[in-house]
Amino acid sequence: VQLVESGGGMVQPGGSLRLSCAASGFTFSTYDMSWVRQAPGKGPEWVSGIKAGGGRTYYADSVKGRFTISRDNAKNTLYLQMNSLKPEDTALYYCTRGWTVARSGGQGTQVTVSS
Numbered sequence: 040v041q042l043v044e045s046g047g048g049m050v051q052p053g054g055s056l057r058l059s060c061a062a063s064g065f066t067f068s069t070y071d072m073s074w075v076r077q078a079p080g081k082g083p084e085w086v087s088g089i090k091a092g093g094g095r096t097y098y099a100d101s102v103k104g105r106f107t108i109s110r111d112n113a114k115n116t117l118y119l120q121m122n123s124l125k126p127e128d129t130a131l132y133y134c135t136r137g138w139t140v141a142r143s144g145g146q147g148t149q150v151t152v153s154s
Contacts, residue, residue, distance in 0.1 A: 040064045040143055042134050047148030054124050058148055060117040060134035068092075068112035074119045075140045076130035076150075083140040086132070087119060102128075124152045 046058040058074070073088040087108040088097045096108050107120040117134050133147035 040136070042136075042143055042145040044133055044145055044148040047132060047150045049151040049153065050124055051154050052125055052152055054152070055120070055122045056124065056150060058119040058121065058132055058150075060119075060145075062115045062117065062134075065136070067110075067115040070136045071138065072110060072117045073135045073138055073140075074108060074117070074132060075135055075142075076128075076132045077147075078127075078130040083142075084130075085138070085140050088138055089117070121150070124150075126152045128152050 041063045043061045046056060048056060050056055069091050071088060071090050074086040075083050076086050077083045086099050086102055087106055089108045089110055093110050098106060105123045109118045129150060129152050131147040131149050133142050133145055135143060
């Protein structure tokens, strides 16, 4: 199983980023997937999840209305569109299989929101 996150960076408050998670080593289209984040000095926080078929999506209250999760099963890729970013969104973001917050070994991608 390999999950490779990308797309992070530094943005100003109110800005946008699109994260990607390239999956390999398993049948991506049969797994629910999630995005999780971990801010410095804090525990992991589940952010968003999507069912295997892509028809149902779920969000933490902290990001609802600002973030959009999606997936392309033909490309084995998971996405997270993040709009109206806030300083409190600053964290290492990573993707997971299912609904766990446990990292599978990927490096994650850093998002920093600062003026």
